[in-house]
Amino acid sequence: MxxxxxxxxxxxxxxxxxxxxxxxxxxxxxxxxxxxxxxxxxxxxxxxxxxxxxxxxxxxxxxxxxxxxxxxxxxxxxxxxxxxxxxxxxxxxxxxxxxxxxxxxxxxxxxxxxxxxxxxxxxxxxxxxxxxxxxxxxxxxxxxxxxxxxxxxxxxxxxxxxxxxxxxxxxxxxxxxxxxxxxxxxxxxxxxxxxxxxxxxxxxxxxxxxxxxxxxxxxxxxxxxxxxxxGRSPMYFFGSLGTLMFLFGGGTTVWVIADKLWKQAHNLPLRPVTEQPLFYLAILAVILGVQLFLAGFLGELVNRGSSDRNNYRIDKTL
Missing domain, CATH: 3.90.550.10 (Spore Coat Polysaccharide Biosynthesis Protein SpsA; Chain A)
Incomplete structure (x- = not known):
C-alpha cells in the first residue's frame, strides 16, 4: 500500500x-x-x-x-x-x-x-x-x-x-x-x-x-x-549533589569542633558544640549528602538492569 x-x-x-x-x-x-x-x-x-x-x-x-x-x-x-x-x-x-x-x-x-x-x-x-x-x-x-x-x-x-x-x-x-x-x-x-x-x-x-x-x-x-x-546516568546528578553536601557538612563540622578546641586551649569564652545550630545543620548536610549519593548509586543499579539501556536509535548505516 x-x-x-x-x-x-x-x-x-x-x-x-x-x-x-x-x-x-x-x-x-x-x-x-x-x-x-x-x-x-x-x-x-x-x-x-x-x-x-x-x-x-x-x-x-x-x-x-x-x-x-x-x-x-x-x-x-x-x-x-x-x-x-x-x-x-x-x-x-x-x-x-x-x-x-x-x-x-x-x-x-x-x-x-x-x-x-x-x-x-x-x-x-x-x-x-x-x-x-x-x-x-x-x-x-x-x-x-x-x-x-x-x-x-x-x-x-x-x-x-x-x-x-x-x-x-x-x-x-x-x-x-x-x-x-x-x-x-x-x-x-x-x-x-x-x-x-x-x-x-x-x-x-x-x-x-x-x-x-x-x-x-x-x-x-x-x-x-x-x-x-x-536519565541514563542519575549518579551524575545525585552523586555530585550528595558529594558537595557531604563535603560542606563534614568541613563545617570539623571547623566547629576545631574552633571549640582552639578557644579552649587559649582559655577564651566558648559555647558547647551541641548548643550551636550550625553544628546540627552540618550534621544534617552530611546525612542528606550520604542519602543523595546512595540514591544515585541505586539509580545506576536500576539503570544497569534496564532492558533498554543499550537501545539506541540508529538513523543510517552503510
Missing amino acids: AQLDISVVVPLYNEEESLPELVAWIDRVARTHNLTYEVILVDDGSSDGSWGVIERLKGEYAAVRGISFLRNYGKSAALYCGFAAAEGEVVFTMDADLQDSPDEIPAMRRMILEEGYDLVSGWKKKRYDPVGKRWPSKFFNWTARCASGIRLHDFNCGLKAYRKKVVKSIEVYGEMHRFIPILARQAGFHRIGEKVVEHHARKYGHSKFGIERMVKGYLDLITVLFMSHF
Whole structure:
C-alpha cells in the first residue's frame, strides 16, 4: 500500500458536536491540495455520544479511523496511541474543538518536506481565550523556553506537524504532550520550527482543562529536563549533589569542633558544640549528602538492569 501524504491525529473528550465539522474541514483541505490522508480520532473515554459520531463518520469517510479508550487516560495517552497507528509521511496533531485550523496543514507540510524541519509547532499569536487562560500560558511558555533552550512561543499549541520518524521515536506519557518538542530534541531531532497559525474561538462546549494543569505542567517540565540530562546516568546528578553536601557538612563540622578546641586551649569564652545550630545543620548536610549519593548509586543499579539501556536509535548505516 502506498504511503499516505498526511495523518491527522485528533485526541478528543466529549466533542460530539464539533467532530463532523472538523472531519469535513480536513477532508476539504486534503482534496483541495490533492493529499492522501487519514484522520485518527482517539476517543479518550468520552461520556457523551462521541464514539457514535465517529462510527457514523467512518461510514461517510473512508479515511477516518477510530480508537476508543475504556476510560479517560489523558491527552498524552491518546497521542501515544494515535502516533503508533499513524501511517502518513507527515503526522499532524490538532484539538477537536475547532480552535485549530486545518487550513494550516499544507504550509506546515511544506516546512517539513521542503525546508527540512523535523517538527513544526503552531504559534497562536492571537488567541481567543479568556485572560485567565492566556497569561498563565504565557508565563508557562516563558519558563519552558528558558529551561529547555528551545525558542518556541507556544509549547502547548495542539496544532503541530511531525516527520513520521519523529512520532515513532518518542514516548509521550503522563502530561508530557506539552513538551513534545523537548522529547523530540532529546531523541535527536534538532530541526524544530514554528509557524504563526490562526486560532478560532471555541464554538461548542467548554475547555476540559482546569487550573491543575499548570501544576502538572511544571512538575512534568522538571521531570523531562531531568530525564533528558540525567536519565541514563542519575549518579551524575545525585552523586555530585550528595558529594558537595557531604563535603560542606563534614568541613563545617570539623571547623566547629576545631574552633571549640582552639578557644579552649587559649582559655577564651566558648559555647558547647551541641548548643550551636550550625553544628546540627552540618550534621544534617552530611546525612542528606550520604542519602543523595546512595540514591544515585541505586539509580545506576536500576539503570544497569534496564532492558533498554543499550537501545539506541540508529538513523543510517552503510
